[in-house]
Amino acid sequence: xxxxxxxxxxxxxxxxxxxxxxxxxxxxxxxxxxxxxxxxxxxxxxxxxxxxxxxxxxxxxxxxxxxxxxxxxxxxxxxxxxxxxxxxxxxxxxxxxxxxxxxxxxxxxxxxxxxxxxxxxxxxxxxxxxxxxxxxxxxxxxxxxxxxxxxxxxxxxxxxxxxxxxxxxxxxxxxxxxxxxxxxxxxxxxxxxxxxxxxxxxx
Amino acid sequence: xxxxxxxxxxxxxxxxxxxxxxxxxxxxxxxxxxxxxxxxxxxxxxxxxxxxxxxxxxxxxxxxxxxxxxxxxxxxxxxxxxxxxxxxxxxxxxxxxxxxxxxxxxxxxxxxxxxxxxxxxxxxxxxxxxxxxxxxxxxxxxxxxxxxxxxxxxxxxxxxxxxxxxxxxxxxxxxxxxxxxxxxxxxxxxxxxxxxxxxxxxx
DNA sequence: AGCAAAGTAGACCGACCTGTCTGACCACAA
DNA sequence: TTGTGGTCAGACAGGTCGGTCTACTTTGCT
Numbered sequence: 001x002x003x004x005x006x007x008x009x010x011x012x013x014x015x016x017x018x019x020x021x022x023x024x025x026x027x028x029x030x031x032x033x034x035x036x037x038x039x040x041x042x043x044x045x046x047x048x049x050x051x052x053x054x055x056x057x058x059x060x061x062x063x064x065x066x067x068x069x070x071x072x073x074x075x076x077x078x079x080x081x082x083x084x085x086x087x088x089x090x091x092x093x094x095x096x097x098x099x100x101x102x103x104x105x106x107x108x109x110x111x112x113x114x115x116x117x118x119x120x121x122x123x124x125x126x127x128x129x130x131x132x133x134x135x136x137x138x139x140x141x142x143x144x145x146x147x148x149x150x151x152x153x154x155x156x157x158x159x160x161x162x163x164x165x166x167x168x169x170x171x172x173x174x175x176x177x178x179x180x181x182x183x184x185x186x187x188x189x190x191x192x193x194x195x196x197x198x199x200x201x202x203x
Numbered sequence: 204x205x206x207x208x209x210x211x212x213x214x215x216x217x218x219x220x221x222x223x224x225x226x227x228x229x230x231x232x233x234x235x236x237x238x239x240x241x242x243x244x245x246x247x248x249x250x251x252x253x254x255x256x257x258x259x260x261x262x263x264x265x266x267x268x269x270x271x272x273x274x275x276x277x278x279x280x281x282x283x284x285x286x287x288x289x290x291x292x293x294x295x296x297x298x299x300x301x302x303x304x305x306x307x308x309x310x311x312x313x314x315x316x317x318x319x320x321x322x323x324x325x326x327x328x329x330x331x332x333x334x335x336x337x338x339x340x341x342x343x344x345x346x347x348x349x350x351x352x353x354x355x356x357x358x359x360x361x362x363x364x365x366x367x368x369x370x371x372x373x374x375x376x377x378x379x380x381x382x383x384x385x386x387x388x389x390x391x392x393x394x395x396x397x398x399x400x401x402x403x404x405x406x
Numbered sequence: 407a408g409c410a411a412a413g414t415a416g417a418c419c420g421a422c423c424t425g426t427c428t429g430a431c432c433a434c435a436a
Numbered sequence: 437t438t439g440t441g442g443t444c445a446g447a448c449a450g451g452t453c454g455g456t457c458t459a460c461t462t463t464g465c466t
Contacts, residue, residue, distance in 0.1 A: 060456080061413085118329060122325070126242060127330065129242060164394065199401055248424060
């Protein structure tokens with residue numbers, strides 16, 4: 001059967017870890033989409049497995065539990081967002097306020113993308129509200145990272161009270177995430193950008 | 204019709220409505236607390252009934268389904284919040300900006316109260332994301348009401364673009380709700396108030 | 407070729423889910 | 437007293453949940 005292994009696609013998975021990654025990846029991306037559209041508790045394991053085309057044992061070998069899978073989805077997503085945002089910031093215009101406003105431009109793109117169905121981190125904290133639950137912890141870590149990123153940008157601008165401004169900008173950012181989802185208002189991010197510009201000018 | 208109007212209203216109406224109300228109330232308040240602390244899908248009907256001390260048939264006679272109960276909880280809560288906020292606004296200081304800032308003072312009290320475990324409306328929209336689902340509709344209606352209330356206040360101030368400012372303030376408000384819950388930061392509302400003052404001054 | 411690791415399908419488990427139904431209870435009105 | 441309407445506890449139904457387990461097939465490396 002495997003005589004003709006030369007051209008078989010799976011051979012790309014050279015090592016076991018690469019092979020694992022393929023199934024792992026399928027689970028993570030399918031889970032992310034289903035959870036985003038329907039919610040965490042609303043999506044059952046069996047639905048997810050059928051959609052991803054993966055056996056149940058694989059899921060439990062890879063992640064151990066549904067909650068761990070959720071946490072893994074969130075951590076992976078946090079990494080993608082962070083690096084995507086960093087890339088955007090790297091090419092921001094020279095204007096001193098430009099880098100901050102670029103964050104809101106990036107936000108506008110995010111909430112307008114068809115894959116956006118609300119912030120997965122906020123939803124995770126809502127559905128797993130106990131401090132010890134892994135999804136909640138992942139959400140807290142990501143949001144803290146957002147605030148720190150904003151604070152760092154404010155600090156580089158030499159603003160008087162960078163922490164204060166960063167927290168204010170963070171409020172706008174989270175508000176835009178919520179209202180984009182709740183009112184399906186694609187303009188929310190634009191309004192947040194406008195407000196951010198005002199706060200920046202005043203600081 | 205009501206000849207013997209001394210004490211007896213139409214028999215069925217008086218007794219039943221009074222009794223119904225008591226059980227209805229127990230269900231609504233217990234449901235609100237459990238849903239707030241654990242989430243909607245995480246709380247089963249049986250848990251809720253045991254906690255409220257009510258029989259299952261009563262729930263289904265009163266509300267018809269779990270989703271309808273959730274919608275009823277949200278509508279009742281929306282009414283309480285609206286009237287509470289209106290009362291607060293009625294006693295706001297004379298300063299022209301005072302009424303807007305009073306909204307954020309009221310917000311600070313809300314998120315600091317021990318019963319606050321995140322915004323029930325945001326959570327409802329997260330767990331019931333389909334446009335046709337009643338909890339989501341109740342959430343959308345409430346958030347739209349919030350925006351309109353802010354817009355009305357802005358309009359009374361004679362601001363150039365009241366809708367724009369109202370949307371920006373709304374972003375701050377929702378952001379404060381989210382971050383109060385997610386980072387357990389009781390200062391979020393205060394920062395929102397500060398930012399609102401800046402936006403107001405600039406408008 | 408042969409072996410170990412990884413993945414497969416699907417049966418199975420007990421717990422729990424929402425929602426229905428029965429028959430008894432109890433307060434009150436005629 | 438008798439009737440009536442709302443409430444009660446709890447059994448029940450049919451499904452789904454997260455998770456475990458077994459027995460089999462594929463895969464990659466030597």
